Each structure stands twice: as structure tokens, then as C-alpha cells.
Amino acid sequence: MKRLGISLYPRYETLDKDKAYITLAAKYGVKRIFSCLISSSEHNTADQIKDLYKQLTAHAHQYNMEFIVDVAPVIFEKLNIPAYDMTYFHEIGVDGIRLDEGFNGHNEALMSYNPYGLKIEINASLGTKYLDYILSYKGNKENIITCHNFYPQKYTGLSYEHFKKCSEDIKKHDVPVAAFVSSQEPGTYGPWPVNEGLCTLEEHRFLPIDVQARHLFATGLVDDVIIANVYASEEELSSLAKINPNKLSFTIDKEVDLSEVEEKILYEHLHFVRGDMSEYMARSTMTRITFANESIPPKNTRDLKRGDVVILNDQYGRYKGEMHIILRDMPNEGNKNVIGHIANNEHMLLDFIEPWVVFEFIK
Numbered sequence: 001m002k003r004l005g006i007s008l009y010p011r012y013e014t015l016d017k018d019k020a021y022i023t024l025a026a027k028y029g030v031k032r033i034f035s036c037l038i039s040s041s042e043h044n045t046a047d048q049i050k051d052l053y054k055q056l057t058a059h060a061h062q063y064n065m066e067f068i069v070d071v072a073p074v075i076f077e078k079l080n081i082p083a084y085d086m087t088y089f090h091e092i093g094v095d096g097i098r099l100d101e102g103f104n105g106h107n108e109a110l111m112s113y114n115p116y117g118l119k120i121e122i123n124a125s126l127g128t129k130y131l132d133y134i135l136s137y138k139g140n141k142e143n144i145i146t147c148h149n150f151y152p153q154k155y156t157g158l159s160y161e162h163f164k165k166c167s168e169d170i171k172k173h174d175v176p177v178a179a180f181v182s183s184q185e186p187g188t189y190g191p192w193p194v195n196e197g198l199c200t201l202e203e204h205r206f207l208p209i210d211v212q213a214r215h216l217f218a219t220g221l222v223d224d225v226i227i228a229n230v231y232a233s234e235e236e237l238s239s240l241a242k243i244n245p246n247k248l249s250f251t252i253d254k255e256v257d258l259s260e261v262e263e264k265i266l267y268e269h270l271h272f273v274r275g276d277m278s279e280y281m282a283r284s285t286m287t288r289i290t291f292a293n294e295s296i297p298p299k300n301t302r303d304l305k306r307g308d309v310v311i312l313n314d315q316y317g318r319y320k321g322e323m324h325i326i327l328r329d330m331p332n333e334g335n336k337n338v339i340g341h342i343a344n345n346e347h348m349l350l351d352f353i354e355p356w357v358v359f360e361f362i363k
Helices: 011-027 037-043 046-061 073-078 089-090 106-111 129-136 160-171 209-218 232-239 261-267 314-319 342-353
Strands: 005-006 034-038 068-072 096-099 121-123 146-147 179-180 224-227 249-252 252-254 279-282 308-312 323-326 336-343 358-361
Touching: 005 011, 011 046, 011 232, 034 037, 034 046, 034 224, 037 068, 037 073, 046 068, 068 121, 073 252, 089 146, 106 129, 121 129, 129 146, 160 179, 179 209, 209 224, 209 232, 209 342, 224 232, 249 261, 249 342, 261 308, 308 342, 336 342
Parallel strands: 005 034, 005 224, 034 068, 068 096, 096 121, 121 146, 146 179, 179 224, 249 358
Antiparallel strands: 252 336, 279 323, 308 323, 308 336
């Protein structure tokens, strides 16, 4: 099941604010939390860390949220924890640890058999060499998950090609993959004093948060999408909650006022691409059957550009009522109403249109 997540970077002065953020996120269906124990250890003592996380994890568990903290070997040393002993993390209430830096593969494999069932999350952005090493020591795959990095500096995020290769290789092991998106709310921040966006994919850095998430889900390679910086706005959380992660979804910049029939075609009807797909368009054809007896007069019949959304009008006879997403520029002979177009910053989603794919428009 695909999930949404948030991040927290707790200090004592933000404890009440972090709890309120958890409560707000729960309202919009968030089911997991990422936190950075590495940065927390720079601002709090060991006892403060334990007290902070006990309070936060208890609050998160009231809403059935999974809570995972980012650690590294230096944290084990600082807290005097044996490399494979998960007792401390169980005591502070977390559900797993993310190893930003690893040990030797064998320790991670031993960790995966911890008696508390805590998850061991490893860095997905480095490919499968590390994962393969852990599994070579017979690591327990039921407790092993992966998560890509986020990148605070501009131009340092992953290319899509690298992200795709790493994620595909991990998926061959049937291991879950998570990735990060960035809130665009002013004043948001991450674990370190750099604030240039906080995302996994560089191309996402300045995109609306829901576009980032819809792109990650569209790849079919990501199970969880986590907001990396705090604090995302309620509007952003609401936009993420509207996403069906199992459907390719678009928003439309409208060019005309929609009739009642056109509203129903776009937003209420189930859409899927015909199996015999054209290179020029994605056709949703069942709408012409559902609305066969409705009139769709011609309007806005300009020539067609990639990303346009059209509904065939009365001049197209038996095909009237079909809905198309245009994939290649072409002339319009007056029988296609251009309802609007998919925004330029969503055009990467057009690459995921293929035969039989189910899609929808977000109103």
C-alpha cells in the first residue's frame, strides 16, 4: 500500500509544534514520519533525545503512523550502542532506523533479526550493491526497506535516469522504495542550515509538491512519498491527500467554461487509454457511449498541441464524446473542442501514458 509521509527535526523548542504538525498531517492521511537523529544529536543530550522521541513517537502512534529515524555509525558510538542492538531504538518508540551511512553488511543483516520487528532502512540512491551485500549475509527481507536520499543543495539531486536504475534494481529484490519531495512553503527547513529545496529528484526542486508526488507515484517505482522539509502548509497536505497513487493523474488549465456534460466527462467518468494506442493521442473512448445522447456543440477548435485535452464535438458523428490527451501537435478540423491543456510543469507525466493505463483529472 502506497503511503504519504512527513519529516520532523525535533528540538525542545519545537516539541509542541511538531506534535501539532503530526495531528494536522494525520487529518490528511499521512502514515509515516522520517526524522534525523543525526542532527538531533547535535542539539540535545542523550537523555533529551530519548525524552523527545518518546513523546513524539507516542503521539504519532495514536494516529497509526510509522516513525523511522536517520542514523549513522557515529550515533551508535555517541550513544554507546552495540552495532546490531536495537534495544535503545525500541525504548524511544521508533519503528525503524534509516542507515544514512552503513556498517559492514553483516551488522545490518543481524539488525534485521531484532526481536522488536524494527525496520532497517537503507539508502536507495546508491543502487543495490549495499543491499546485495546485506542479503548475502542472509538479512531478513521482511524487515528491510529502502529510501532515497534528499539533496539540500541546488543541482545535486538525482537525475531521473539514476533514480530509475537504482529503484528498478531494488524492486527486483521485492523490497519497498521511498523517496522525498519538497514543500514550497516559505521558511521550511531540513536538518542542516541549507535551504534550497529538499527533494530526491533535481527536476522536482521548484515544482508544486503535488506534481512532484504524482510524478514519483507515476513511475510505479515508489511505495512511499515523504515531504523532506518542515513545515508543509495545510494546503500542500490537502493537495497530496487528493492524489490516488495508483492512477496517473493530471490537472487542467482550462481555456473554456465547461458544460455539464464536459464536466462529467472529465471529472466523473473512468478513463483508460485504448490498448491500440496512437502516437498522436491517448483516447478515452467509453465516454462516447455513456454520453451518446448528449449534444456537444463545437467551441475552441484551434489546432492541437502536445498536452491539450480535447472532447470530440457533434461534428464527429459516432465518435462524439470521446476524450483525448494530445501527444503530438496536429491540425484541428473543427471537430475537437480544446477544453484546456495540461500545465507545462506536468508534461513529464505524459511520458507515462501507455496502452491500458488508467488515469484521471484532479478537479
